[in-house]
Amino acid sequence: MRLLFPLFCLPLLGGCVASVVGDVVTAPVKVASKTADVLTTSQSEADEKRGRAMRQHEERLGKLSRKAKKARDKCEDGDRGACDNLEDIEQEIARERKRAYR
Numbered sequence: 001m002r003l004l005f006p007l008f009c010l011p012l013l014g015g016c017v018a019s020v021v022g023d024v025v026t027a028p029v030k031v032a033s034k035t036a037d038v039l040t041t042s043q044s045e046a047d048e049k050r051g052r053a054m055r056q057h058e059e060r061l062g063k064l065s066r067k068a069k070k071a072r073d074k075c076e077d078g079d080r081g082a083c084d085n086l087e088d089i090e091q092e093i094a095r096e097r098k099r100a101y102r
Helices: 005-039 043-076 079-098
Strands: none
Touching: 043 079
C-alpha cells in the first residue's frame, strides 16, 4: 500500500513538475532579455536625453546672459567690482558656448 500511494500521486504532480521545468528552462532567456533591455538605450530615450541636455545648456546660457547684463549695467554706473565680475561672466559664457551638449 505504501508503494501504491506515491504512484497514485504522481499524475497529480505532473503539471507542477512540468511548470517548474518550463520555468527553469526559460529563466536564462528571460534574464538575458531583461539585461539586454536595461543595457541598451532606445532611440526615443536617446532623443529625450539629448533634448534635456540642450534645454539645460540654453537655460545656463540665458542665466549667464542675464547675470552679465546686470553686471554690465552696474559697470557702466562706475562699479569697478561689477566690471571685474562681468569679465568673469563673459569668460564663463564663452566656455559654455564651446561645451558640447552632454
